[in-house]
Amino acid sequence: MLEVRQLNKIYPGGIHALKDVTFTVEEGEFLVLIGLSGSGKSTLLRCINRLVEPTSGQVIWNGVDITAASPAELRHIRRQIGMIFQQFNLVKRLPVITNVLTGRLGYVSPWRSLFNYWTPEERRMAMQNLERVGIADQAWKRADELSGGQQQRVAIARALMQNPKLILADEPVASLDPATSHSVMKYILELNRRDGITVICSLHFLSLARQYGTRIIALRDGHIVFDGKPEEIDDRRFKEIYGEDAVEVEIR
Amino acid sequence: MNNQSGPSIQRPFSPVRFVRNLAVAILAVVVYVYGWQVTEINLQTLVQGVGDIRPLVEDLLNPQVFERDKQVVRLRVPFPIPCPPDYVPQPATYKGARMDIEPACGEAEEVVVTLRNGRPNTLARVRWGFPIGTDQIVTQAATDDQGNLRVRFQRPEPALGGLEGEHRVEITMEWEEGPLRISDTLKTVVDKMVETVFLALMATTFGVIFALPVSFLGARNLMTTTLWGTVTYYLVRLVFNILRSVETLIWAVIFVVWVGIGPFAGVMALTVHSIAALAKLYSEAIESIDPGPIEAITATGASRLQTVIYAVIPQVIPPFIAFTIYRWDINVRMSTVVGLVGGGGIGYILIQYINLLQYRQAAVAMWAIVIVVSAMDYLSGYIRERVV
Ligand SMILES: Nc1ncnc2c1ncn2[C@@H]1O[C@H](COP(=O)(O)OP(=O)(O)OP(=O)(O)O)[C@@H](O)[C@H]1O
Numbered sequence: 295m296l297e298v299r300q301l302n303k304i305y306p307g308g309i310h311a312l313k314d315v316t317f318t319v320e321e322g323e324f325l326v327l328i329g330l331s332g333s334g335k336s337t338l339l340r341c342i343n344r345l346v347e348p349t350s351g352q353v354i355w356n357g358v359d360i361t362a363a364s365p366a367e368l369r370h371i372r373r374q375i376g377m378i379f380q381q382f383n384l385v386k387r388l389p390v391i392t393n394v395l396t397g398r399l400g401y402v403s404p405w406r407s408l409f410n411y412w413t414p415e416e417r418r419m420a421m422q423n424l425e426r427v428g429i430a431d432q433a434w435k436r437a438d439e440l441s442g443g444q445q446q447r448v449a450i451a452r453a454l455m456q457n458p459k460l461i462l463a464d465e466p467v468a469s470l471d472p473a474t475s476h477s478v479m480k481y482i483l484e485l486n487r488r489d490g491i492t493v494i495c496s497l498h499f500l501s502l503a504r505q506y507g508t509r510i511i512a513l514r515d516g517h518i519v520f521d522g523k524p525e526e527i528d529d530r531r532f533k534e535i536y537g538e539d540a541v542e543v544e545i546r
Numbered sequence: 547m548n549n550q551s552g553p554s555i556q557r558p559f560s561p562v563r564f565v566r567n568l569a570v571a572i573l574a575v576v577v578y579v580y581g582w583q584v585t586e587i588n589l590q591t592l593v594q595g596v597g598d599i600r601p602l603v604e605d606l607l608n609p610q611v612f613e614r615d616k617q618v619v620r621l622r623v624p625f626p627i628p629c630p631p632d633y634v635p636q637p638a639t640y641k642g643a644r645m646d647i648e649p650a651c652g653e654a655e656e657v658v659v660t661l662r663n664g665r666p667n668t669l670a671r672v673r674w675g676f677p678i679g680t681d682q683i684v685t686q687a688a689t690d691d692q693g694n695l696r697v698r699f700q701r702p703e704p705a706l707g708g709l710e711g712e713h714r715v716e717i718t719m720e721w722e723e724g725p726l727r728i729s730d731t732l733k734t735v736v737d738k739m740v741e742t743v744f745l746a747l748m749a750t751t752f753g754v755i756f757a758l759p760v761s762f763l764g765a766r767n768l769m770t771t772t773l774w775g776t777v778t779y780y781l782v783r784l785v786f787n788i789l790r791s792v793e794t795l796i797w798a799v800i801f802v803v804w805v806g807i808g809p810f811a812g813v814m815a816l817t818v819h820s821i822a823a824l825a826k827l828y829s830e831a832i833e834s835i836d837p838g839p840i841e842a843i844t845a846t847g848a849s850r851l852q853t854v855i856y857a858v859i860p861q862v863i864p865p866f867i868a869f870t871i872y873r874w875d876i877n878v879r880m881s882t883v884v885g886l887v888g889g890g891g892i893g894y895i896l897i898q899y900i901n902l903l904q905y906r907q908a909a910v911a912m913w914a915i916v917i918v919v920s921a922m923d924y925l926s927g928y929i930r931e932r933v934v
């Protein structure tokens with residue numbers, strides 16, 4: 295459903311963050327991106343929905359070339375692709391429910407947004423999605439009053455408002471403690487298993503990647519250095535990805 | 547001899563650096579000597595002038611806030627020179643008071659004026675009026691407990707015109723009477739102060755209304771994503787900077803010519819400067835927001851306008867309020883001075899009082915400015931604390 299071809303990204307500073315990255319994602323996959331800090335994981339994820347403009351290459355989404363899409367087409371594609379961030383990226387001063395509703399903006403006319411008007415239908419949908427992530431009771435709190443784990447669940451609810459076919463998650467649990475990490479990862483896994491949403495998720499810890507991923511792609515200096523099943527990563531491959539000095543740690 | 551091992555602890559001497567430093571030092575001396583001369587700095591006058599400002603300071607410390615009704619009694623007798631034949635002196639009377647003069651006419655060297663039954667213990671001024679209409683004060687003295695007065699003085703010579711003709715001698719007594727009441731000055735000042743505060747309010751409001759939309763066009767992070775955006779951004783920034791580099795007082799002069807003397811000119815002057823200053827501050831507030839929410843909301847497929855509404859505006863509300871209050875503060879201050887060049891408000895009457903040397907009246911205006919400006923300062927500080 296998603297095909298990345300010969301993708302390159304060179305930042306204005308001259309940093310070559312992605313080098314000929316090519317891979318294909320099938321519907322229903324839980325693809326985990328791993329790699330050291332600076333290896334290009336965030337850049338790759340942002341090139342898929344063009345938050346970052348790729349320098350060359352193509353991203354094909356169900357037969358449509360995202361990299362060639364007009365602004366209107368791009369918005370149309372983006373609303374089918376949810377995104378979750380390490381820093382949650384909620385609008386801190388707005389209530390939780392409004393943050394969730396913003397996930398629906400791609401479906402709403404800009405004139406309606408001018409008056410912050412949401413239909414009862416949309417409000418019900420927002421409450422349902424908050425219930426799904428277990429924080430419906432926090433709906434009217436300001437977003438920054440919530441704990442990190444709760445905020446990430448709000449972000450998941452926001453992505454769900456898009457009725458996404460794909461979710462891009464950029465280190466969704468890197469700011470959370472291990473226990474909370476697992477609870478957030480379980481919600482994402484559930485979207486994958488129950489709703490059949492394809493997930494591309496970058497993770498720092500290989501142990502998490504093994505636990506949740508159906509497939510792992512490893513980046514090193516903008517190259518793909520591994521693409522395969524989690525159990526195929528042995529000691530030798532691990533050192534290829536993370537360098538000679540690395541040791542694997544487990545988080546439970 | 548181990549000073550060859552390792553670098554010297556002293557910086558090595560360099561002739562180029564020495565010459566350069568010397569040149570900088572000489573240049574600095576030249577600049578300041580010239581500056582001292584061209585600005586006519588003169589510490590001597592600073593010391594000598596202290597005596598001259600004392601009455602001014604006294605008046606300033608004694609603002610004319612209250613006053614009593616003023617009473618004036620004026621008695622006048624004619625004094626013909628030379629004496630007409632059979633001249634009968636004509637004493638003046640007013641409410642029981644009587645003024646005599648001796649001699650009553652002729653080229654006498656000395657003249658004696660007497661006043662009976664005047665107001666006790668009141669200063670009386672004696673004026674001599676010449677035939678051509680000019681007059682001068684010849685003496686002054688206070689009446690005694692009975693209200694009597696007797697003074698002798700030299701008959702003045704007229705500076706212009708001939709001696710012959712009908713001269714006049716006049717006694718004037720002035721005193722204040724009745725209960726203290728609020729002075730007319732204070733009423734005028736309060737009136738103008740209200741005008742001043744509203745001048746600031748209108749200018750700040752107009753400033754906000756116009757600055758709000760353009761500030762988004764002047765925010766680098768929102769605009770420089772597209773070519774046209776970048777062009778707009780630089781144009782808007784250029785206009786802000788030009789508008790801002792012209793001081794409010796100069797705008798006031800321009801608008802006084804444009805719309806005439808009065809508060810409207812002041813409102814326009816403050817508005818123009820406020821738009822430019824606020825737009826710049828607002829733009830900077832927009833530029834310093836967290837880009838995360840913008841990314842997140844853009845990723846949902848939201849349009850630019852929607853992204854601004856949901857990701858930018860909520861973040862910039864607190865700094866916008868803070869900057870607006872700050873601007874309001876400045877505008878209150880500036881509105882007290884735009885009047886100096888005809889822009890209405892308190893400054894307009896202050897400069898008039900000063901030009902007429904009415905320092906006690908000017909003092910009322912100055913104190914009003916001090917009180918209102920510090921009150922607004924306090925108020926805005928309080929609001930800022932509450933909101934942000
Ligand atoms: N906006 C940018 N401008 C210039 N260079 C950038 C920018 N964003 C990222 N880079 C550079 O691109 C390279 C890849 O960065 P990227 O953020 O994609 O890595 P990452 O794998 O997500 O790392 P991390 O684990 O630290 O998030 C890095 O060298 C980084 O310095």
Ligand SMILES: [Mg+2]
Binds near residue numbers: 336
């Ligand atoms: Mg990253």
